[in-house]
Amino acid sequence: MSVRPVTADASRPYVDTSTPHPARIYDWLLGGRDNYPVDRRVGEALPGETRGNAARNRAFMHRAAAWLAKNGIDQFLDIGSGIPTEPNVHQVVQAIVPAARIVYVDNDPSVLPHAEALLAGTPEGATGFLHADVRQPAAILERAGERLDLGRPVALSLLALLHFLPDGEDPYGIVRALVEGLPSGSYLVLSHGTADQHPEWEGKIEAEFKKGAIPLRLRTRGEVELFFDGLELVAPGLVSATEWYQEGPAPACERSGFHVGVARIP
Template sequence: MTAGMPSSRIDTSKPHPARVYDWLLGGKDNYPVDQAVGEKLPAEARANAARNRAFMHRASGWLAQQGIDQFLDIGTGIPTSPNLHQIVQAVTPRARVVYADNDPIVLRHAEALMVGRPEGATEYIHADVRQPGAILERAGEVLDFGRPLALSLIALMHFLPDDQDPYGITRTLVGALPSGSYLVLSHGTADQHPELRQETESAYRKGEISLRMRTRGEVEPFFEGLDLVEPGLVSATEWYREQPAPVYERSGFYVGVARVP
């Protein structure tokens, strides 16, 4: 294995954020260590995961309706149907989607991930967001970076502490996108339920998973230099472009969609 590249061996002795998220969404592709973390999280965590995923569905579908037919989804996690490629290819069958994740269990689902519309393409990269250059290079074999595309960072950057330069990584990724592209991002926060912050951080810490929930002011820099699409940077259930509006509920995520000028 090349130094710095993610291992292809599944370690069932340590929890992984993608598998914890799968458990929160009611999935079956997780292990007791992942379940143990999930069970220590506040009861609202499952609802927050569902609200976050619903945002991904709305944002991806809207972008496809705007003519975006290329998507790079980093930190995709274990597929829960409908996944991003199913959403966008239902609108634009020719859409090309590249998924990237560092959890080897996702690799076992690559065959399922790649079953998209024959007019389009669905590919998977086993890679870590902390190596953005490697992701961009491999994604360029499928996507045309000379045309607009959507970069999706859903429920990912809060697992990168400040010393891993999450803002710099995002700027590197966005910097490779041509004008007319979009960034779709959701990020964990305790702004709307500060009373749950300690319980949430403790659960992940006991699972040896880094978690850096951020305030609205700390999430804003991820969109620096970009044009936020209305309604701007909001909580997960407040973002929508088409009626009917989702039912408003407090959320553990800030979300936004922004255009590259």
């Protein structure tokens, strides 16, 4: 099945190239080319190790998605997907389960044309893109239900996203609403920015994003753990990005700017 945007209308959102956006900054951090000078200025002002941390977070996503696919999960809802960088979730998952269905969600309008061009999945499966904001969990679930069967387990992916939600926007409530909309046996896959292993970063990264009018709230391990309240964390639990793996050789042990975890919804 070819890519078909799961959108409320056919209009093209306006892409503002004069203002930096987290999805395009992350694209730059990963070595992508789908970004603008305003995005690169923010990225270049960040500590040098930030690019390595972005790559380590991406590698965690690959490991987690593959493990879930091997353990019977064939539906994925990836919110805050960003600009496509191969291999994407659907490529990892559909290599294991060709009939898997994936819906990507992002609020950056510049992601949409890339999604249409690059997110073609297997003939047996389906991939779709929804232009929407994580702050509207009910709307996301409703629209994603056009492509996914929300009566069966779904892997909800929230990677490198929630640190862009200040406390006042109730990130815990948003995650709870998304989780409560999924059936038992579903999973939450989450990574969150932190300065726990980089104390020298304290306040610096937030300040650079603030210059670009992007709110950033790095959280401690204890604060990130609250996102998994009531869920069953899969071993090894809530760990740094390089510490989460299930099989094969262990990733190189390096400092990480992300706390990560995978948890089953009971």
